[in-house]
Amino acid sequence: MSILAAMVLGVLAGTLGWLALRGLLGGDRFARTNLRGNRIATAGGLVIVAAVVAVELGLTLAGVFEPEPSPRRLVLAAVVGFGLLGLLDDLAGDGSVSGFRGHLRSLARGELTTGAVKLLAGGVLALVLGFVLEESPAVAVLDGALIALVANVANLLDRAPGRTTKAVAAAFAVTAVGTALATELFASAVVVGAGLALLGPDLRERVMLGDTGANVLGAALAVGIAVTCSVPAKVVVTIVALGLNLLSEVVSFSRIIDRTPPLRALDQLGRLR
Numbered sequence: 675m676s677i678l679a680a681m682v683l684g685v686l687a688g689t690l691g692w693l694a695l696r697g698l699l700g701g702d703r704f705a706r707t708n709l710r711g712n713r714i715a716t717a718g719g720l721v722i723v724a725a726v727v728a729v730e731l732g733l734t735l736a737g738v739f740e741p742e743p744s745p746r747r748l749v750l751a752a753v754v755g756f757g758l759l760g761l762l763d764d765l766a767g768d769g770s771v772s773g774f775r776g777h778l779r780s781l782a783r784g785e786l787t788t789g790a791v792k793l794l795a796g797g798v799l800a801l802v803l804g805f806v807l808e809e810s811p812a813v814a815v816l817d818g819a820l821i822a823l824v825a826n827v828a829n830l831l832d833r834a835p836g837r838t839t840k841a842v843a844a845a846f847a848v849t850a851v852g853t854a855l856a857t858e859l860f861a862s863a864v865v866v867g868a869g870l871a872l873l874g875p876d877l878r879e880r881v882m883l884g885d886t887g888a889n890v891l892g893a894a895l896a897v898g899i900a901v902t903c904s905v906p907a908k909v910v911v912t913i914v915a916l917g918l919n920l921l922s923e924v925v926s927f928s929r930i931i932d933r934t935p936p937l938r939a940l941d942q943l944g945r946l947r
Contacts, residue, residue: 677850680860684867687725692871692881695721699881703765706882709834710946714879717764718872719887723757725868726750726861726894743806745901749861752893755799756825759792760885767885792885797822800893807900820908821896823915828892829885830922835945836877837931839869842891846898853902862898865891877944 698704699715706716730750740746767788797818804818805811832838846866850859869891875881883891899911931937 677855677857677859677863680863681867681870683729684725684864684869685871686867687729687864688721688868688871691721691725691728691868692718692875695724696875696881706884708879708882710879712879714882716882716884717761717886718876718881719757719760719883719885719890721872721881722865722868722887722890723753725871726753726865729864730861745858745897746861748803748807748901749865749894749897752799752803752821752825752897753865753890756796756889756893757886759796759799760829760887760889763788763792764884764886792889793826796825796889800825800896803897804900813905816905816908816912817900820900820912820915821893823912823919824896824899825889825892827915827918828895829888830919831927832883832885832888833928834941835879835882836873836943837941838883838888838891839873839876840940840943842866842895843870846895849895849899849902852907856902858901859898862894865894873944877946879946 696715699718699720701715704715704717705713707713727750730746733746800820800822801815801818803821804814804816807817808814828838828842831841843866846859846862850856850863853859869883869887872881872883872887876883900908903911931941
């Protein structure tokens with residue numbers, strides 16, 4: 675099945691997931707105040723998780739298997755794992771602590787934040803995925819760092835409606851073209867498609883991706899890069915992702931985007947005025 679067909683499958687599954695789960699997400703437990711002061715549902719990424727699980731279940735029942743290590747199973751593990759960690763932060767976190775430094779300072783004081791749990795457990799999960807994927811320990815660690823860092827970059831971008839989905843979709847398109855539409859990107863394409871199904875409700879401020887969705891989109895993109903790209907390319911992506919994570923500690927991505935006309939135009943495309 676082609677990458678385009680996989681994205682269409684993801685969009686269809688994501689649309690059905692949104693129709694099925696929007697009632698649940700509309701409950702008071704999921705209600706949060708966004709930057710414009712509106713109370714809307716968070717953790718919309720649950721729709722993406724449900725869509726990916728449903729697609730994988732359908733393919734398995736249809737007898738569509740892949741040789742191990744299966745990129746589909748790796749993406750599924752990343753989606754479920756990072757989705758649950760993001761959900762913990764969305765529902766139990768209070769947002770009072772942010773950034774690597776903030777969570778590390780809390781740990782130094784003996785306070786374990788949900789964000790710290792997500793960072794630590796997400797790092798472990800990323801390393802496990804790396805070692806499942808690669809035989810070389812060095813490359814496995816590289817893949818783990820790539821997955822963890824890209825997942826967090828996607829989360830850092832989730833400060834405005836649609837921003838993370840647009841960025842991940844653009845990065846996935848570059849990856850797909852750069853790898854000549856490698857079939858190993860099938861599972862990542864399903865995740866991106868499911869994310870695109872939520873883009874409309876996200877832009878209309880009916881739901882927020884939350885950490886649940888942002889981390890899932892970033893992790894799925896990173897697994898796709900890990901399974902298709904050369905080691906030098908993965909080194910470059912990891913360095914860029916590390917730089918963006920460090921940069922976020924001292925500058926605001928939103929401020930940079932607002933001060934850069936092309937980025938601002940893309941960021942505001944489709945959003946409510």
